[in-house]
Amino acid sequence: MNLKKKNEETAEQEASSRLAHYKTKATRHIFLIRHSQYNLDGQQDKDRILTKLGREQAELTGMRLASLGLKFDKIVHSSMARATETTNIISKHLPGVTKLSTDLLREGAPIEPNPPGSHWKPEAVYYEDGARIEAAFRNYIHRADIKQEDDSYEIFVCHANVIRYIVCRALQFPPEGWPFACWATRGLCRRRRSPATDSRKQGGSPTKRTERGQPFP
Numbered sequence: 460m461n462l463k464k465k466n467e468e469t470a471e472q473e474a475s476s477r478l479a480h481y482k483t484k485a486t487r488h489i490f491l492i493r494h495s496q497y498n499l500d501g502q503q504d505k506d507r508i509l510t511k512l513g514r515e516q517a518e519l520t521g522m523r524l525a526s527l528g529l530k531f532d533k534i535v536h537s538s539m540a541r542a543t544e545t546t547n548i549i550s551k552h553l554p555g556v557t558k559l560s561t562d563l564l565r566e567g568a569p570i571e572p573n574p575p576g577s578h579w580k581p582e583a584v585y586y587e588d589g590a591r592i593e594a595a596f597r598n599y600i601h602r603a604d605i606k607q608e609d610d611s612y613e614i615f616v617c618h619a620n621v622i623r624y625i626v627c628r629a630l631q632f633p634p635e636g637w638p639f640a641c642w643a644t645r646g647l648c649r650r651r652r653s654p655a656t657d658s659r660k661q662g663g664s665p666t667k668r669t670e671r672g673q674p675f676p
Contacts, residue, residue, distance in 0.1 A: 485603040488529075490614045491622045492520060492549075497541040509544050517545045521552030529612045533557045535599065536616040537564035546616045556614075563595035564617040569624035573635035592621055596628050 495513035498506065509517065524531070531553055536546040538560045550558055567588025599615065623637040 483603045483605055483607065485607040486610045487601075487603045487607075488610065488612045489600065490524070490612070491625065492545070492614060492616045493619050493622055494537070494539075494541040494545040494616060495520070495548075497544075504540050507539075507541050509541060509548075513541075513545070514548060517548035518552075520545075521549035524549065524614065525552040531556045531612045531614055533559055534614040534616060535559045535561060535564070537566070537618060537621070538562050539565050539618070542616050542618065549614070549616065561595075563591055563598060564615065564621055565591070566618035566620055567592055569593070569620060569637055570634050572638045573633075592624055593628075595621065596625050600625055600629050 494509075495516035496510050497513055498508055498510055501507035534546055534550060534553070534556055536542050536558065542564070543560065546558055550556060568585050569592045570589050571585050603611065620637065624634055626632075627634045627637050
């Protein structure tokens with residue numbers, strides 16, 4: 460055998476062996492859930508609690524998640540009142556699942572939209588919220604660690620703008636288009652981050668309690 464060819468084959472085998480060591484084995488299943496309908500008249504976050512319909516939406520979402528028969532690892536939720544309340548109701552149907560609150564998933568304006576929209580003006584400047592929401596994406600939306608042996612199932616309860624941005628980034632769509640993705644209250648999106656594939660499913664509970672009439676937050 461040609462010595463040069465043999466050396467090349469050996470080098471390829473060694474490289475493949477090294478890469479296999481760093482390849483993930485498990486799949487992360489990520490469920491993105493928007494909070495339920497809330498009181499739009501609240502002046503402060505603590506006053507923006509769920510409406511009666513919102514509480515019903517959260518109950519139905521919890522029932523739907525429980526019916527999947529999956530072993531959920533954790534629920535990570537925005538620290539804002541409406542997301543926290545939604546999480547607390549959902550978690551009643553998923554006993555034993557750890558709840559984690561984070562400011563990274565709070566609502567905000569991720570990035571200046573293109574084309575620009577005239578119907579909604581954020582109170583915060585983009586560079587403040589954008590850096591935080593991008594940090595949330597990088598912190599939570601990734602493939603499993605190489606040490607993870609089994610598939611995991613994780614729930615994230617947050618806000619429409621955050622979910623829009625995360626989905627755009629995960630699908631490698633231009634993130635500037637985030638405002639033009641429609642997301643209903645209590646809407647659910649499932650992402651699968653596997654070693655070789657990446658897919659998305661969007662849906663909700665088999666009910667008519669999802670409504671699309673609310674503003675962006």
